[in-house]
Amino acid sequence: MRVIPDDIDWNAYASDEDDGRADVRRASDWADAVAQYFHGEDEQVVGTPTPWGKVENRIMFRPGEVTLWPGINGHGKSGAVGFVMLNAMVSGARACIASHEMAPEATMSRMCRQAAGSNLPTIELIERFHRWTDDRLWLYVHRGAVTPQRMIAVSRYCRKELGVDHMVIDSLMKCGIAPDDYNGQKTFVDGLCVLARDTGLHIHLVHHLRKGERETDVPDKFGVKGAGEITDLVDNVLIVFRNKRKETQLETEADQKKREELVLLPDSFLICAKQRHFTWEGKVSLWFDKDSQQLLEGPSAGRRYIDFASGAWKQEWNR
């Protein structure tokens, strides 16, 4: 893992110095892309997959897009995005995480647990994990208030200078825009979409979701806080929803048979509420493994760990 130095001349990256001439091109330049659009089914598969095989290519993190990750406080947004980033690195991508809500050591500790598949990685494993993340993962650690312009500049720098494929901004409300400044939110998200589209970077934007009347009410994209345009502008919306009803029922249920049934219910759902360039929308059921902080694709899927020698996930029982 590398930390991005904060003494870079960010003004140089705040706006694109290009005068726009390069953006005016002959319409025929798109002939190949149009042929792909009509005849190239495989083209849909482009992008980084999720960590869950059962999702197949129904959700992919395609270059040039922005994914919004809304969720109620404490529902596991940061943990889910961190796990998705680990998997992206396993798939050969580079990532940068700008977390304004968590200390860098907390971010890395959770990712280390997820990578090790255990609640207490050994010192040796911690070292190997951090070495493995070199040239794969960067953290943007900024002390004090960050501005929307700075976040755009950092994202552009990451793409241009470090070849980063996935930029995580955690979260929108920590980017120096007031909760009621809808115009500011719209301008910022629009800026992120333009940057992603122009550079091929995929931006993951973590955001908050209004709690319904009850925390157990399944949310939808209309609960996204702030400007309505945020959802309109981004390409994908993936809501992270924790099954609090299951947790409460497990706390009070004494009947052993019923408890066994309850355990089989999902702990979390990833609700795909929008995909601009792919038709699938729906709910992915996930099971939370507390020790490893991994979200698993089935109640008996078993944890995995990253084998740093091969850089691939391995199933725990092979260990």
Ligand SMILES: Nc1ncnc2c1ncn2[C@@H]1O[C@H](COP(=O)(O)OP(=O)(O)OP(=O)(O)O)[C@@H](O)[C@H]1O
């Ligand atoms: N089913 C579950 N899914 C995800 N996290 C869970 C689950 N059950 C318990 N947790 C715990 O919930 C905590 C919150 O996780 P996380 O920080 O990812 O949430 P968040 O939505 O990003 O929170 P915040 O809104 O406060 O930033 C973690 O400590 C995690 O271990």
